[in-house]
Amino acid sequence: MNTRVIIICVLGLLYPYCGFGQALNAISGKESLVHTGAGSEKTEKEKYVYHVYETTSKVAFEIPHYLGEPCTEKWSRFQANYTRTYDQNVGFSSTTVEFAKPAIYHAVNKINKYIVKAVKKKNVTREEAIRLLSHVLDCANTLLYEDDTTQLEKSLASTKEPELLIKIFKQIKLVKA
Incomplete structure (x- = not known):
């Protein structure tokens, strides 16, 4: 019994030094504010920087989006680029859907559902939601062509x-090349 208590106390003391919880602090934004004194705050530089190359290609089929035209084209491009559908001819007839960069795909879908619900509940204005989702979709459409x-x-x-996924996307800076 006493050895368990001692081990737990030692682990508790080593907790800040072993790096446990460091990823959560980075994601939650606790490290993103730097105090410069006298109550003023400035934000740290963006964590991820990617280059954007202009594309003029149109999507063959536009998927309508709840937030309207600014998001419709970006959402359609996102869906067309990240999903690949394959038909199976042998065995049971069904289709297989493959996602390019599934972590990004699922995160954007989760953010999209969250923003649409927030607009419907009137927790956020439509303009703010369009601005936020446009940034997320711009990032996702750029990240598809990035290697690292x-x-x-x-x-x-x-x-x-x-909310934490949105904070991660806010740390992305897109630089036009």
């Missing part, structure tokens, strides 16, 4: 709450 997204994908895959 493993760290971002790990962060997105380990996060389940939509």
Whole structure:
């Protein structure tokens, strides 16, 4: 009994030094504010920076979106680029859907559902929701063509709450090339 108590106390003392919970602090934004004194705050630089290349291609089939035209084109491009459907001819007839970068795909879908519900409940204005979802979709459409997204994908895959997923996407800065 006493050895268990001692082990628990030692682990409790080593907790801050072993890095447990560091990923959660980075995602929750606790490290993103730097105090400069006298109550003023400035935000830290973005954690992820990616280059955006202009594309002029149109999507063959546009999927209507709840928030309207600014998001419809981006949402359609997102769905067309991230999902691939294969028909099976042998055995039971069904289709197989494959996702490119599934962590990003599922995170964007979760954020989309969260934002649409927030607009319906009037927790956020339509303009704010359009601005936020446009940024998320711009990031997702850019990330599809990036090679080094493993760290971002790990962060997105380990996060389940939509608010924290939005914070991760807010840390992404897109630079036009």
